[in-house]
Amino acid sequence: MLKLDVSKAVKEIKKKKAKTVVLQIPEGLKSRALDLVELLEKKTKAKVVLVMDPLWGACDLAEEEMKMFSGDLLIHLGHSKFCDSKIKVLYLPLEYKVKEVSLEKLERILKNEKIKKVGLICAVQFFNSMKAIEKGLKKKKFTVLIEKGGSKSTVPGQVLGCDQSAVRKLEKKVDGFLYIGDGIFHSLGAAVNSDKKVLSFNPLNGEIKDYKKEKDLYVRKRYGAIARAKNAKSFGILLSRKKGQFQKELAMEAKKNIEKKGLKAFLFSMDQIKAEYLLGINVDCFVNTACPRIVEDNLNDKPVLNAKELEEALN
Ligand code: SF4
Known part of the structure; x- marks a missing residue:
């Protein structure tokens, strides 16, 4: 269950004397959005504009809506601060309320994998669960290390699809990693960024998973995309306008690098990058400069590379 504490939002609206508030809410919470809007409007004098476009990450700030509605405050629910902005943003990251975690299973699996020095990483919504696990594992005589990632992460141990530096900083110091969170995106990202074993623990259902098979498949797919791109004569470079x-x-x-090789390169700008927007665009390959998740999408059966993979394909 996600803990939704609106008192901070109410306080901030009152403090800023905001008349118009723009509210961004993650997809999973849309069923609670109207209650939240009503509550904020009742407790403050502000009018709330709810942004209905999908919200996948903190990288996506509704600056355009703030401008168009002359918003006084943007409330961004579900994520922590990611980038600077000239507009006033209140980030309200959410925290999962998790029942006490049983450490026996975790201890057994870590011992089986011969992981004595463990690097803990998490999704921001599971930070408190990670801290509880840290305490428990230390009591059981594990060496537990947690490192703060790059500028995009706000709490120690936090990883994002586009920032796995908390993993890379610990790579040489640990026997393996334990990711605390749900979903596949972050743990797969950690596994791809490490040569060590990465286990994922979901405190919501107690599941422990090793993403090795998924990592191998992912790596094979990436090599496949690079191989296909080596024959490409024209490239579409994907830019997202999201902040x-x-x-x-x-x-x-x-x-510049593509054209240096005597090949064609076009710049494509979009808010959200979607296959249907690229229909009828006749290039052999796409290069993604936006969210790293996009390279996994099937963009009209064309290979999609990230910038590093492009270097490999061109050389
Ligand atoms: S992984 Fe993608 S959606 Fe998540 S914060 Fe990074 S760019 Fe945004």
Whole structure:
């Protein structure tokens, strides 16, 4: 169950004397959105504009809506701060309320895998669960290490699909990693960024999973995409206009490098990158400069590379 504490939002709206509030809410919470809007409007004098576009990450700030509605405050629910912005943003990361975690199973599996020094990583919504597990494992005589990631992470141990530095910083110091959270995206990202064993523990259902098979498949697919791209004569470089995903320099650099090889390169700008927007666009390969998740999408059966993979394909 996600803990939703609106008192901070009410306090901030009152403090800023906000008349118009723009509210961004993750997909999984949309069923509770109207109750939340009613509550905020009742407890403050503000009018709330609810953004209905899908919200996948903290990289996506509704700056356009803030401008168009002359918003006084943007409330961004579900994620922690990711990038600087000129508008006033209140980030309200959510925390899962988790029943006490039984450590016996975790202890057994870590011992089986010969992991004595364990690096803990988490999704921000599971930070408190991770801290509880840290305490428990230390009591059981494990060496537990947690490292703060890059500028995109707000709490120690936090990993994002686009920031796995908490893993890379510990790579040489641990026998393996334990990811605390749900879903596959973050743990697979950690596994791809490490040569050590990465186990994933979901405190919501107690499941422990090793993503090795998924990692091997992912790596094979990436090599396949690079191999296909080696024959490409024309490239479409994908740029997202989302605040935290927009990477103009990276896109320009990619265009320059492609053209240096005597190949064609086009710049494509979108808010959300979707296959249907690219229908009828006749290029052999796409280069993604936005959210790393996009390379896994099937964009009209064309290979999709990230910037590093492009270098490999061109050389
Ligand atoms: S760019 Fe992708 S991985 Fe990074 S925060 Fe945004 S949605 Fe998440």
